[in-house]
Amino acid sequence: MGASSSTVQSRPTEQQEVENEASSMGALPMLRRAFSKLADPETNAVPRENLQQCFSLVYNGQSDASNIHKLFPVLLDHLGSSIVDQFFMPAKGQLTWIEFVRGYNKCCARMSASMSLNMLLRVLHSTLGRANVPINLEFEFDDTGGKMNGSLLPSDVLLLLFMCWCMSWDCRSLKNPEGEVSLSPPNLNHLVLSAITSCAKTDSGLNVWDSDFSSSEVQIPVGKFVTWVLSTVPCLSDCLSQFFHARLQNQATAGDESVPANSSVGGVSLTTECDNNILIPGRAWAIGLTQRSTINEEISELCFPISKDRMDEIILYRSSAHGKGLNRFWSHVEGYKGPMLILVAASSGPHEGSSIVSKWVIGALTNQGFENKDLFYGTSGCLYAISPVFHVFPPSGKEKNFVYSHLHPGGRVYEPRPKPVGIAFGGTMGNERIFIDEDLARVTVRHHAADKTYQHGPLLPDQGFLAVEGLVSEVEVWGLGGHAAKKVQDSYKKREELFTNQRRKVDLKTFSSWEDSPEKMMMDMTSDPNAVRREDR
Incomplete structure (x- = not known):
């Protein structure tokens, strides 16, 4: 017993704490497994080179691609070294346990x-x-996280977003190693414009409808930028820790190789089918960064190429493929009971000082499926301004007018005060925040x-007090409830189809003669309604 106590006490306190x-x-x-595979057997310490390679990302795409910042490949070249210096700081090139x-x-x-x-x-x-x-940031280094001073340029914000995107992509590729798939970073201009409009001075003179900010010298104070991230894309701050953990876990579960192969970013563009969607990868990633629930994982799946079968399962409705109109819409979303994301791409008339028609994208996230009701319903949701500037408007907690979806009532029913037919989000009846006819x-x-249901803010750039009416070019609905919700919807559709077929069937054997046919009965009633019927005897 004494020897055991001595062993425990001899264990370094610092090691025990960490x-x-x-x-x-x-x-x-x-x-422990990762350290054993990274460490040099002779020194029982991890060489600096092994750590750098463990956290390295290499870009192997075309450096002249239109959506790639010229510094992006350089950024990835130094990422592994920066992470090692930031968190490990090995003495003499070796890292102890x-x-x-x-x-x-x-x-x-x-x-x-x-x-x-x-x-x-x-x-x-x-x-x-x-x-x-050069980057205009200063840090006060201490154990509590320190303080930051300075500002960011739009190009700095774009590089930060690209770096976080690559970390997210790498985490997903390590979880699903189905062959190497290289991706070019998506268009993230809508997020950069969101940071500029939220943090920079209003007199910056930037035209958000022309999103070329590559040469902009707009200063974004770092304090306001932090506030913007925490309120708009809070999951962005998790990208580094998730990448860090995923890389070490991949190392721990790797084969006999002491150093993992580098991941490569770039080179292969997304499929044409995905490019034709409103929900392109950059927009899907931005929406995913606003959600910390299981919806985040479902949306993250749309940031990367997926199989056609999986795509058909997730996208419930696309107006260009399934046809426009509320009835077509309803036939594809009815019976789906999970979270849903509806996106609307539209265009409106020219704005002041410009003769160009403005194209924009807005969206709404619901935590439940659509119901045919003549009043608002729902328990939660979010509104999104997606393009050209990204913003999210979560619930305000004051009212619960989250969703309204109403079809024409069945049959010819007289309504003295007919309710609006269409889809709406927020606001009140007849004064909805978003209304689709x-x-x-x-x-x-x-x-x-x-609107008192969703938080305040403009869904469109330069939106005034007057209502803006746009011409819809595309509507999409994405199901984010996973396999279970889709399975329930498929069962619902099969059941409805069975009931429909049963109602259409007529048993001709019951009408074997003219005397027993319903047509004969109707003709008799029309000719002499007072005649005594066999049923009345």
């Missing part, structure tokens, strides 16, 4: 979103510094003052 913290996150067994676990805890331990974002910006600052690219041809967007 191991306990890693164990509380359930990561200690994984870290304690330093290895402490580095993991520093990046992946439970912390506030602002501290996670602080670390993410530090990695960006270090990476650009290694590439000799029954032909899915026009959409009306009203000022947020009429």
Whole structure:
């Protein structure tokens, strides 16, 4: 017993502390396996080169691609070194077990979103510094996360988003290693414009309808940028820790190789079918960054190429493929009981100082399926301004007019005060925040003052107090309830189809003679309604 006590007491206190913290996150067994595969057997320490390669991403696409920032390949070249220096700081080029676990805890331990974002910006600052690219950020380094001062340019924000996108892509590719798939980063201009319009001065003179901000010198204060991230895309701050954990876990579960192969980013564009959707990868990723629920995983699946069968399962309705009109819409969404994302691409007349017709995309996320009702319903949801500027409007908590979806009533029923036929979100009856007519041809967007269900803010750039009416070019509905919700809908459709076929069938054997036929009975009643019928005897 004495020997056992002595052994426990002889264990270094520092090692025990870092191991306990890693164990509380359930990561200690994984870290032991990763360390054993990365470490040099002779020194029992991890060489710096192995760590850098573990966290490296290499871009192998075309550097002159239109949607790729010229510094993007350079950014990825220095990412692995910056992460190692930021979290490990190995002495003499070797990393001991304690330093290895402490580095993991520093990046992946439970912390506030602002501290996670602080670390993410530090990695960006270090990476650009290694590439000799100036960035106006200053940090006060301490154990509590420190403070940040300075500002970001639109190009800095774009590089940060590209870096986070690649981290998200890498996490997903490591979870689903079905062959190597290279991706070019998507168009993320709508997110950059959102940061500019939310953080920069209103007199910046930037035309959001012309999203070329590559040479813009607009200053985005870093404090306001942090506020924008936490309120608009809060999941962005998780990208670094998720990438960090996924890379080490991949190392722990790898084969006998001591150093994993690098992941490559770029080169292969998305499929034509996906490019024709409103929900292109950049928009899907932005929406996913606003959700911390299981919806995030479903939307993240749309950020990358998926099989046609899976695509057909997720997309419930597309007006260009299934036909416009509320009846066509209803036949494809009825019976789906999971979360749904509806997107509307539309265009409106020219704005002041421009003769160009403006094209825009808005959307709504519901936590339940559509119902044919003549009043508002729902328990939760979000509205989205997606293009050209991205914004999210979660529930305000004041009212619950989340969704309205009403078809024409069956039969010829007289209604003294007919209810609007169409789809709406927010506002009140006749004064909806978003209203789509029954032909899915026009959409009306009203000022947020009429809506107490969703948070305030413009769904369109330069939106005034007057309602904006747009011509709808495309409507899409995406099912985000997973396989279970789709299976329930398929069962519902089969059941409805069976009932319809049964109602159509007529048993001709019961009408074997003219005397027993319903036609003969109707003719007799018409000729002499007072005649005594066989049924009346």
